[in-house]
Amino acid sequence: MLKAVLFDLDDTLIDWSAFTRETWEHTEGRRLKALAAHFRSQGATDFVEDAFYSEVHQRTQHVWANAFTNLQAPNVGRTLVESAAAVGVPEHLLDMRRCLEVYDWTAVEGTVIFPDVPASLGRLRAAGVRIGIVTNAYQPMWMRDIEIEALGILHYFPDCRLSAADIGVLKPHPEIFRAALDCVGVRPEEAVFIGDDLEADIAGAQGFGLQAVLRAHPKHEHSISTVTPNAVIRSLEDLFPILEDWFPGWESAEGRALRDA
Secondary structure, eight states: OOOEEEEOOBTTTEEOTTOOHHHHHHHHHHHHHHHHHHHHHTTOOSSOHHHHHHHHHHHHHHHHHHHHHHOBOOOHHHHHHHHHHHTTOOGGGOOHHHHHHHHTOOOOTTOEEOTTHHHHHHHHHHTTOEEEEEEOOSSOHHHHHHHHHHTTOGGGOSSOEEEHHHHSBOTTSHHHHHHHHHHHTOOGGGEEEEESOIIIIIIHHHHTTOEEEEEOOGGGTTOOOSOOOSEEESSGGGHHHHHHHHSTTTTSHHHHHHHHO
């Protein structure tokens, strides 16, 4: 019996297709300037701001290059703190939580919720299916919560929202899928995972025993992979016939009773 559906976040629930590198450089520059100004306001006057920005950029590239090899999840808070320390910001100003609050993460300009998401999430919740988010985010989940609340879907996920930055490993590492299933309290065969990345989402979920559904995305149309999803959808609305095929009666009163048993 279907008991849970787990979702990737970016390009699965949040549409990043209108996002541009120029937008990111502008908003990231603003955040880093705010953090540098915070350090100066607290008495750190000996560091060079351009050196701080360069250090963040280089360390970000380095941690992500390593992450794709060892699946150890980067954490933007750690990168910011270590970068600031490297250019001479005093240790007593390097409280990670405070630095991230000043960094002021919000919904990224140009991103929106896919239009099929709210009704589909509501339908799953109405049927008593537990739903959760499992993202390879660089940010701790409390930061992504700010974003998804601004985008209007936080209330659909009251219990299970997991960021790789908090768990310590990236999908497809099995530990992040284990943490997600523990969070919703179900076995792998009782859950479905939906994501847009063949390796991280589909292979990772299948490797832990979940049925895995690929949300097709134009950015992957020409990618080469040996991974075969259990199903492919272009809209979350396409998910429901698949669920009925895999878990007959999942949406019925009898299905809800079985989930509650």
